[in-house]
Amino acid sequence: MIDAARATAFAWVEENRPHWSAWNSHIWHLAETAWREYRSAAWYVARLRAEGFTVEDGSGGMPTAFAASWSNGSGPAVMAYAEYDAVPGNCQAAVPWRQPRAGLSRFAGGHTDPHSALGMGALAGALAAKAAMQRHGITGTIRFMGEPAEKVRGSKPIHAAKGYYEGLDAIISFHPFYMLPLCNTVRWDTHCGPYYAAIYEFLCEEPQTWLQGAASGATGAPIPAAHTAARAPGANDAVVAMYTLSKMMRDHMLAHSGTWTLNETILASGQATADNLAAQMAQIMFAARAPDVAMLKNIYAVLDRNAEAAAAAAHCTVQRHWISKSKPGLANHAMAELVYRNLEHAGPPSFGAEAVSVARALQAELGLEPMDSPFADELSELVTPQEAERRLRRDLPSWQTHYTSDDYTDMTWHAPTARFYVGRAVLKAPPGFAYPEWALNALGGIPATIDPTVKTAARTVSGAILELMTNPDALARAAEEFRRRKAEASDPHPWCDYEPPVDFPWPEYVETARGREWWIPATAADRALERPS
Structure with a gap:
């Protein structure tokens, strides 16, 4: 059954590419930052409801979070999730030259990792798995969470403390590749650390x-006279x-x-x-x-x-x-192996002629000789979790158990979790040359260069969900390993003992007499960067 169901899911991903590509572009252009992702969260809530999910808006007391669920009968409950927060100071248009998005300051938000693709890869995967479950009569529940403010590891500790990850059998965590060797692979032992x-x-x-008295120059006036x-x-x-x-x-x-x-x-x-x-x-x-x-x-x-x-x-x-x-992350080898199997079925991202043309145009913009094969070789390779772990450990001290940062780790204490990475468009560089940040940001917003990442992620997520729904032995192995590792831990409980920090003056877009703009208005310097597309 799994092969037929996986084929149905993969076909859904391909047939619906125009839709999820447009959805991804929409979230990328919104580029809302931590705790202020109002339009992005509202889009996900509306989309999920249209797809038949029951959605709790504002979950955990966070206005830009949500918790969604769809069931096809009794069976395992598997969760995926979206992030959609962007980063202040990284406003970039989807063009191969430096330019802020229309009408905005270059200091506005922009997607860097990009979380837009993270969320869309997970959503498309969940919807593809749903379609396959309906067609092949596979029973179980898909849960889908909206997780704001990852850049400050914001929502997941709160959702964890408030019980939103309880009752799950497995969790799938996806992120676009951001550092080697974690490209087209799954984390093994060394998960992200605490924060x-x-x-x-x-x-x-x-x-x-x-100061008191005459020394202060006090005169009884409401403000100093001088x-x-x-x-x-x-x-x-x-x-x-x-x-x-x-x-x-x-x-x-x-x-x-x-x-x-x-x-x-x-x-x-x-x-x-x-x-x-x-x-x-x-x-x-x-x-x-x-x-x-x-x-x-x-x-x-x-x-x-x-x-x-x-x-x-x-x-x-x-x-x-x-x-x-x-919290720091809790490893689960059984889940890592299962998700990697499905990453192998999905295959690495493939960048076509249009993507190569974009990459070459960007290299020419930066004064480089455009390359025939401009993308990093690692993007076309799969790396087993064990090999990625070996490479990662080469530069770490033997005593170190965790490395880098992401709040998916709070999920790992509530259900067996796998964290996987898919290659995203990065360019080869001549010796001694470093690409500016805007170049990588632009590649994350141009469909030709980001859609291959979303496609591979969606195929992997859908395949993993379906295998978890139909392979009770694999699910049991993951559950047993989870129980053992959590029992061995000295501090298994959530750390969050504070209210959602949503009321601080976080940067955001505002509505003014001039229209919708970043809280730092666009200036002549921003407009000078604009050129016809």
Whole structure:
């Protein structure tokens, strides 16, 4: 039955390519960023309902999340999911030259990985499996989740803590390839590691108490009469102090092993147009990726001390708000083998003549000699999970159990999960040359260069769902391994102990008298990059 069902699913993927290609392009052009993916989530909800799914909109208290389900009778419950958040500062048109999307600042959101293809590969796969289940009388349930804000590992820890992954028999996680050797393969032992993100919010709510009496130049007036009067440093100074302290302390937090990282983003600053008043509020977010939670706790112990010191120096108070506490991943070899079998049936992505023409045009735009075979050789190769693991471990210390970051890991503690990667269009580079970010972003939005990735992903997802529905022995092996690994773990419970962080001033698109635009308006510099398509 599996061969006939898989053939039906693959045929669905091919026959519906005009539809899912257009859907993917639509989500790519929306390019909405973390916690503000309103139109993207609404599109998925409407599409799933039209396909017969029951959908809970705003799942887990997150306005841009959803939980969908479709059943064809009793049987296994298998889940796939969509992500659809883009990245601020990566606005790019679907053309082989640098240009923001029409009418937008180049600092607007843009898909980099791209999550647009991640979501569409999973959705097309789920719909193809549904069609095959209906045609061949295969019973079971497909669940499909909408997961916002992956770039800050946002929704999955919350969904996990609120029980949305309970009652599942298996989970399939797909991501477009973003680093070697994880291209056209499945993760084996070394899954993504844990992650913390928190906003430190500095508040200067009593600036009048910075200095007292005549020393402050107080006159009883509502604001200082002269800009030379003494004033509290304020929240902006606190953010600068914490930023500087943490940069300085980074080299002293931990030994440089295990590939841990710490990055920061200044999220908000008050009093932008009042230069003679102390800023009342400013926020900075720190995000850390590490191989284990002990490292994360050590990093945040230092950050907490830095925050208190910065607040004291700038006459502020400080509050820490958790954005994410995301667990490390739990491996499952049985699931990895099953999904890889279906990746073999799907085959690697194949880039046709139109894709080659786009790639060559992009190389010419950058002053390179266009290549006859411009795409990386690895895109046409499949790599077994075991071989990918061997290559990945070559540069990692023997003690390190996890590497890189993604919040699919929170799912791995609730059901047997496989994480697979499909090659996406990346170009060969001459020695010493690096392609700019906009070039890779553009290739993720041009149908000829991104559709092959979506197609392979959809075929793999559909095949894996169908095998899980029809192969009870494989499902049992995955379930037994899951129970064993979880029982051996010292901390199997969700970490999320905070409310969805949706009310912070995250960057977003806004409606103005000028129309819909990024919160940073387009300027003459943005318009100067535009050229006729």
